[in-house]
Amino acid sequence: MVALTHQGTQLTALNRLTIQTSSIGENTTVIRCLDWDRDRFDIEFGLRNGTTYNSFLIEGEKTALIDTSHRKFQDLYLDCLNNLIDVSTLDYLVVSHTEPDHSGLVKDVLKLAPNVTVVGSKVAIQFLENMVHQPFNSLIVKSGSSLDLGNGHELQFISAPNLHWPDTIFTYDQNTSILYTCDVFGMHYCDDYIYDEEPDLLQADFKYYYDCLMGPNARSVLAGLKRIDKLDINLIATGHGPLLKHYIDQWLNDYSQWSKEQAKTDNLVVIFYDENYGYAEENARQIAQGLQKTEVNIDLIDLATTDPHETRQLVYEAKGIVLGMPAQSDDHAQIIVNTILAVAHPKQAIGLFESGGGEDEPIYPLRNKLQEIGLTEGFPPILTKTAPTPNSQKMAEEAGTDLGQWITRNRSIKKLKNIDSGLERALGRISSGLYLITANKGEIAGSMLASWVIQASLEPLGVAIAVSKDRAIESLLHPGDRFVLNVLEEGNAQGLMKHFLKRFAPGADRFAGVKTYPAQNGSQILANALAYLECEVVSRTDCGDHWMIYSTVQRGRVSKVDGLTAVHHRKVGTHY
């Protein structure tokens, strides 16, 4: 194994980038780019263990590189590749999927190897043409296609659309029995171990990654699993995290179980959108993210590839429908929209969003038709005039959560009815204080009235807070995030409670009309709070329908030394 460390002057202690290579099979080398300190993937995906971007080199009679790396590894990666082979003689570059964390250096490879043939799905090649703006040799592959590199390395390709992008392919090498899956079965986990030596250490990150990227496409995951079912797999070479070697059955079984659970039609919400039109995909994914907090089942359906039969079936089964406006000129999408209108019924919830592609189907006439049928609006129409911003993404996420809460409202009532009343009353005797949590991250601000708060450690000073999984603020409380815990005062809490207990529309400014000033950590201190504590999240523990969030406390002050904390007494322990 070779390990190199970035020597560049721009590198800081909080931006460690290293690279590692190792033989993983006959004529096969992994190049692992280790991004130790990356703390976020997209706005919603907080990372606690960094990540890796894995690329693979197969040297048969012909050479093939499977995926490249993130642009931030430009020097390290290209030096490493040049040490392994004469890049100018590279024959094939397989692009499993075109997201920039894997294709960020495709342009550099094309420069070094102008005669290389880029291999990918039809969609991937189209995406790449738009990304690199230069001609290149290409080979479009799909399920059933193969490519012989010689020396026994015959590559078979398997289409895996929507895992998690429409362009994804898997590559299977018959010689080594290695299956290359890029994002699928990956995890954001960075350490020196190349393989899955300690599954217990990896499980939480493996699940979190599945929930964020694969869960919303559970039906596609099941279809992908079926396509690899018959393969004899020695190693799953993923694009992120350790390669899966020692517990392959366990990892595959996890995906299968989670996806079966997710794909059940109970509380199904179907999101229809055109993946290649405007900002439809960004909006759809944010709404799915918000829906996920309410534990509904989600199916993301591309308007371009679904047919009326599948649409009819899904709409019939769904409790909620979300529709991203397609282009008015898209005849196929119009047929699908008409099918939705024909099958939709009054017991369902609907949410509509604009895709911002420049010629969207008008949203309000469609909204009127759906309301005439009797559907309940899960969130107000989302209008899209510009590229997504952190605030608009947050709004879409909150819209998804609102829709999911409407769909699951009966489940919560049923749960309450099932509780033994003696237990209910006894649990209600646990009392607590009243607090207001405020969290700012970039442009995004969140707040939550909290009562399940307790000091949890003396050294370091730390507090634990229980946050319901369907709270909007939950996504601002990942490890490393900062917030202010405002302590409400007895006799002076009603005004603040009334304000913050209001139901806010998605994206609404929760602090409008409330006097605040900024804390050193960037969140808001309420001027009328009795005390405040500035906190930083250390860890989250899954407690069923809540996250238990443990945070250290950096600083705090009391505004009235003889003021008392507002107390929250409850009659029953089954709600707040």
Ligand code: FEO
């Ligand atoms: Fe790891 Fe979808 O890129």
